[in-house]
Amino acid sequence: MYGKKVKLRAFFILLIFLSAILTIFLVIKALEENVVYFKSPSEIKNLTELGDKKIRVGGMVKKSSIKTNDSVINFIITDFKNELLVSFEGSVPNLFEEGKGVVAEGFLKDRSYLKAVKILAKHDENYMPPEVNEALKDNKK
Amino acid sequence: MNKNIKFIIIILFSLFVFFVFYKGLEKPKNYLPEKNLNKIETSLVFKNLNDQKEILLGDLITNNSFSIINIWASWCLPCRDEHAYLLKLRNINKIDIIGINYKDKKSNAIEFLSDLGNPYHEVLVDLDGTKSIELGAIGVPETYLINNKILVKKYIGPLDDAKFKEIINLIKNEKN
Amino acid sequence: MINQIGNFSLFIALFASIFLIFQSSNVIRNKSKNLDGKIFSALSVQSLMVLISFFSLIYAFIVSDFSNETVYNNSHTTKPLFYKISGSWGNHEGSLLLWLLVLNIFLFIFFISSKKLLNKYRILTVLFQELIIIGFLLFIIFTSNPFLHLFPIPKEGTGLNPILQDPALAIHPPILYLGYVGTSIIFSSALAALVYGMVNKIWAKHIKKWIVISWIFLTIGILLGSIWAYYELGWGGFWFWDPVENVSLMPWFCLTALFHTIIVLEKRNIYQSWTIILSIATFSLSMGGTFLVRSGILNSIHTFANDPSRGIFILCFLLVLVLLAISIFFIFQKKLLKNFTKTFLVSKETAIIVNNWFMMFFLSVVLIGTVYPIFLEVINGSKISIGPPFYQKLIVPFLIPFLLFMAVGPKIKWIKDNLSKINYNQFILFILSIAISYLLVKLYGISYLLILPLFGLGFFLFFLTIKDFFSKNSTLSQKISHFGFSLFILSILFNGTLAKEFSSNMKVGDERKFLNKIIKFENIKIIEKNNYKSLVANFKISDEKSSISLNPEVRIYNQPRTLTSEAAINSTIYSDNFLVFNVIKDDGYYNVRYQFKPLMMWIWFSIILISAGGILSYLKKNE
Numbered sequence: 001m002y003g004k005k006v007k008l009r010a011f012f013i014l015l016i017f018l019s020a021i022l023t024i025f026l027v028i029k030a031l032e033e034n035v036v037y038f039k040s041p042s043e044i045k046n047l048t049e050l051g052d053k054k055i056r057v058g059g060m061v062k063k064s065s066i067k068t069n070d071s072v073i074n075f076i077i078t079d080f081k082n083e084l085l086v087s088f089e090g091s092v093p094n095l096f097e098e099g100k101g102v103v104a105e106g107f108l109k110d111r112s113y114l115k116a117v118k119i120l121a122k123h124d125e126n127y128m129p130p131e132v133n134e135a136l137k138d139n140k141k
Numbered sequence: 142m143n144k145n146i147k148f149i150i151i152i153l154f155s156l157f158v159f160f161v162f163y164k165g166l167e168k169p170k171n172y173l174p175e176k177n178l179n180k181i182e183t184s185l186v187f188k189n190l191n192d193q194k195e196i197l198l199g200d201l202i203t204n205n206s207f208s209i210i211n212i213w214a215s216w217c218l219p220c221r222d223e224h225a226y227l228l229k230l231r232n233i234n235k236i237d238i239i240g241i242n243y244k245d246k247k248s249n250a251i252e253f254l255s256d257l258g259n260p261y262h263e264v265l266v267d268l269d270g271t272k273s274i275e276l277g278a279i280g281v282p283e284t285y286l287i288n289n290k291i292l293v294k295k296y297i298g299p300l301d302d303a304k305f306k307e308i309i310n311l312i313k314n315e316k317n
Numbered sequence: 318m319i320n321q322i323g324n325f326s327l328f329i330a331l332f333a334s335i336f337l338i339f340q341s342s343n344v345i346r347n348k349s350k351n352l353d354g355k356i357f358s359a360l361s362v363q364s365l366m367v368l369i370s371f372f373s374l375i376y377a378f379i380v381s382d383f384s385n386e387t388v389y390n391n392s393h394t395t396k397p398l399f400y401k402i403s404g405s406w407g408n409h410e411g412s413l414l415l416w417l418l419v420l421n422i423f424l425f426i427f428f429i430s431s432k433k434l435l436n437k438y439r440i441l442t443v444l445f446q447e448l449i450i451i452g453f454l455l456f457i458i459f460t461s462n463p464f465l466h467l468f469p470i471p472k473e474g475t476g477l478n479p480i481l482q483d484p485a486l487a488i489h490p491p492i493l494y495l496g497y498v499g500t501s502i503i504f505s506s507a508l509a510a511l512v513y514g515m516v517n518k519i520w521a522k523h524i525k526k527w528i529v530i531s532w533i534f535l536t537i538g539i540l541l542g543s544i545w546a547y548y549e550l551g552w553g554g555f556w557f558w559d560p561v562e563n564v565s566l567m568p569w570f571c572l573t574a575l576f577h578t579i580i581v582l583e584k585r586n587i588y589q590s591w592t593i594i595l596s597i598a599t600f601s602l603s604m605g606g607t608f609l610v611r612s613g614i615l616n617s618i619h620t621f622a623n624d625p626s627r628g629i630f631i632l633c634f635l636l637v638l639v640l641l642a643i644s645i646f647f648i649f650q651k652k653l654l655k656n657f658t659k660t661f662l663v664s665k666e667t668a669i670i671v672n673n674w675f676m677m678f679f680l681s682v683v684l685i686g687t688v689y690p691i692f693l694e695v696i697n698g699s700k701i702s703i704g705p706p707f708y709q710k711l712i713v714p715f716l717i718p719f720l721l722f723m724a725v726g727p728k729i730k731w732i733k734d735n736l737s738k739i740n741y742n743q744f745i746l747f748i749l750s751i752a753i754s755y756l757l758v759k760l761y762g763i764s765y766l767l768i769l770p771l772f773g774l775g776f777f778l779f780f781l782t783i784k785d786f787f788s789k790n791s792t793l794s795q796k797i798s799h800f801g802f803s804l805f806i807l808s809i810l811f812n813g814t815l816a817k818e819f820s821s822n823m824k825v826g827d828e829r830k831f832l833n834k835i836i837k838f839e840n841i842k843i844i845e846k847n848n849y850k851s852l853v854a855n856f857k858i859s860d861e862k863s864s865i866s867l868n869p870e871v872r873i874y875n876q877p878r879t880l881t882s883e884a885a886i887n888s889t890i891y892s893d894n895f896l897v898f899n900v901i902k903d904d905g906y907y908n909v910r911y912q913f914k915p916l917m918m919w920i921w922f923s924i925i926l927i928s929a930g931g932i933l934s935y936l937k938k939n940e
Contacts, residue, residue: 008662012670023678026711027685034707038700056702068822068906091820091910092899094551094871094880099270105704148647152640159636164695165614166628215471218390249473256469 036105041077041084050108057084057114058103066098077104088116183290185272187265190242190250201239201263202290207312208237210285212273214245215253217281219299226300227260234309237262243281244270288315320385323373324464326366327457333363334451341444345437356443360428364421371418374463378405383474386465387411392474395848403487409611410463412490417453419498427502434523438509445505452634460627485545493538493565497603499531500568504600507593508645514652516593521583526935528579532572533931539565540924551882551897553912558705563687564606567680571599574676577669584731585666589653597642604635614691661733668726675719682711714767720774720806724781727791727799750776763814775810778803794937798930805923808916820910834860836911849874854898867896893917
């Protein structure tokens with residue numbers, strides 16, 4: 001009975017249709033949960049509510065702000081207007097340096113303190129991550 | 142009929158994707174700074190390129206007149222492009238230009254200037270790049286137009302015709 | 318001088334391209350007869366010119382001719398010769414020239430190796446391919462010319478990013494490009510075959526070679542990229558779901574689906590439209606990937622030069638090709654046979670459709686994850702990023718049914734089969750696999766919901782593929798690839814669930830306890846090398862039984878000033894010990910990261926096995 005052209009075709013099309021819907025549904029759901037928004041220290045200052053979602057903050061590592069001890073690295077991210085204290089336990093990339101661009105990913109504890117879970121920097125030394133560049137730009141205005 | 146609708150939908154969809162990517166590209170990657178009345182960090186001490194004498198940046202910027210700070214390096218390609226504009230500013234418009242040589246080798250820097258001409262009133266050295274950062278630089282080249290110790294305008298990236306004309310106009314307007 | 322030669326050859330190649338487009342469209346419109354000879358010579362000239370141009374660039378790199386802007390930007394006299402050469406395609410301009418070269422060579426090979434097929438089909442393929450080539454030529458000459466002259470001539474170049482000085486990365490782009498460009502031949506030929514209504518068994522057999530070739534190169538290219546990320550980036554992982562990495566994975570999913578579908582077309586003469594759609598999609602994804610990477614529209618940890626005008630060019634070019642392909646598809650679709658009648662639900666044909674279904678699902682996930690941030694930023698201006706959890710959440714659960722199908726699917730016969738003949742051996746193996754994984758989960762105390770079925774099915778597939786080596790059902794190449802895949806899944810599962818990581822800030826002499834191990838920072842010394850300064854640390858990792866000593870490095874390069882970390886990796890067939898350190902500030906503290914990664918070698922080895930299956934299938938003639 002499966003040999004019938006029409007039936008099998010209809011069955012296939014139905015399957016494709018259903019799986020497409022399922023895919024879209026799952027993707028949207030996963031997106032909602034896993035999207036990480038990018039903010040600058042100034043945007044964080046103006047947040048109305050902190051939220052408990054992971055965020056990324058970009059800016060410069062402030063000069064002589066890095067303080068290290070056995071397990072924690074503390075530093076300040078600045079966009080030349082506002083500052084944000086970051087504390088981080090874990091390993092940092094090569095280009096993590098004072099006066100360089102940085103992106104920290106983590107959870108906001110309050111408007112001036114971020115508990116980071118990941119620090120990102122980019123390969124190239126004269127390169128500024130586009131997000132950082134833009135975050136800085138928004139503030140120079 | 143059915144086929145045509147499919148065709149149109151797919152075409153429209155590709156055009157939509159194209160449009161979004163196009164818009165995505167349009168997002169300016171270089172930014173145009175707005176007028177910014179920031180004080181310039183005058184307390185920085187630099188070494189001179191030729192004789193390594195220490196100089197206070199504030200002493201080089203004269204009161205009641207225009208000066209320009211240009212951050213450059215011999216390894217920076219756009220710096221070559223903008224060099225002609227700096228020479229014009231110096232020779233035709235008689236503006237003092239303070240050059241900050243960013244993360245460069247002394248020999249390369251001197252060679253660069255002897256090859257292309259020296260537009261600078263004074264060349265200062267920033268060997269590790271930290272002082273430029275304190276001035277607010279995020280890369281090379283950058284040019285700051287200063288009047289009366291106040292930053293009038295900041296240009297990130299090489300100078301070009303438009304920026305050059307703007308500098309000239311800014312200076313003219315102020316004088317009138 | 319060498320600049321002019323390179324530049325001039327590009328222009329000759331451009332003229333050859335115009336000539337070829339003109340001649341081939343004449344043949345197609347029946348205006349002139351057989352022009353095989355003319356087209357052959359024009360193709361030879363074109364390939365030769367591009368080759369000359371490419372070698373001029375390499376030569377300029379070797380002699381450090383800084384009057385060439387590309388060389389000035391990307392090379393340095395103190396660079397080792399090998400990296401001077403690889404530097405010629407490690408940058409934007411050079412890499413496009415390499416693309417072009419491969420395009421030409423592949424087309425040339427296609428032309429001389431397809432003589433048995435319908436002449437018009439060959440000429441039309443040449444025409445489509447020349448459209449792509451001319452697009453690239455214009456792009457190179459007008460927006461990314463690698464032979465720009467620089468005056469006055471600088472004395473020294475500005476260096477190639479030292480992080481790019483790695484053997485795996487030196488050969489990674491060319492290999493990946495071979496894969497990408499191979500898909501362009503599939504694209505052109507699929508469209509030509511569609512126009513002449515020859516999407517059939519013969520065409521399938523002929524184009525399969527190209528599919529296999531592209532697939533092998535793409536697989537190896539991705540492998541090399543991962544190896545580079547693991548050994549050079551110092552993050553202790555091999556896949557980060559970074560957009561630039563995803564971009565190479567997308568055509569791979571599509572091509573893998575095509576690889577399976579073309580077998581059905583070859584054997585049963587069905588799924589014709591689907592094959593054509595996949596051919597178009599694979600190439601569009603390869604080109605789209607180039608666009609995303611080269612235009613700088615993506616925010617990636619891997620950076621490339623970005624210039625919006627270049628992006629706009631590739632984007633428009635891509636749009637033209639896609640619109641052309643879609644229009645041709647809809648106009649000539651009626652020429653495709655629709656003999657769906659012969660398909661039965663339980664058959665190899667359906668099993669391959671299921672495989673395709675999974676490939677398309679994985680592809681959609683990766684595609685959406687990669688481009689969604691771009692769309693969102695354009696539409697409402699918010700800047701977001703999508704991290705690994707997104708991909709893991711969507712892909713990992715679907716591996717369970719995927720593995721099950723992969724275990725059962727290849728055993729199903731062509732045309733019609735029934736499922737009632739599941740034999741006891743398979744059932745016993747299944748029970749055994751579940752039992753083994755249950756013990757493993759208990760033994761290592763892994764607490765993750767899906768891990769039991771994943772391990773279970775991983776082992777099930779593993780046993781079945783081993784058992785297959787003793788049966789005559791399938792081809793040897795398929796056995797090897799599928800066995801490689803089961804090994805890959807198992808290695809990744811072990812690697813992902815049993816990896817341990819420790820990071821801390823340590824001073825010289827410090828000791829840290831981690832699990833049952835003691836990590837001791839013994840000493841650090843400075844070594845001067847000719848183009849960098851190196852800080853070499855010595856760490857000792859010891860447990861009750863043994864101790865190993867690891868010497869990670871931090872290199873400080875001068876041109877341009879860059880710090881890189883060279884991880885110290887101690888590899889055995891069981892596990893890797895990975896240690897990397899970093900200078901934070903001059904206060905005596907070093908940031909140290911230690912990782913224990915089980916079965917790392919097996920991940921590389923299994924991917925090599927997967928590609929080896931492909932290579933074997935290419936070498937075997939009548940399969």
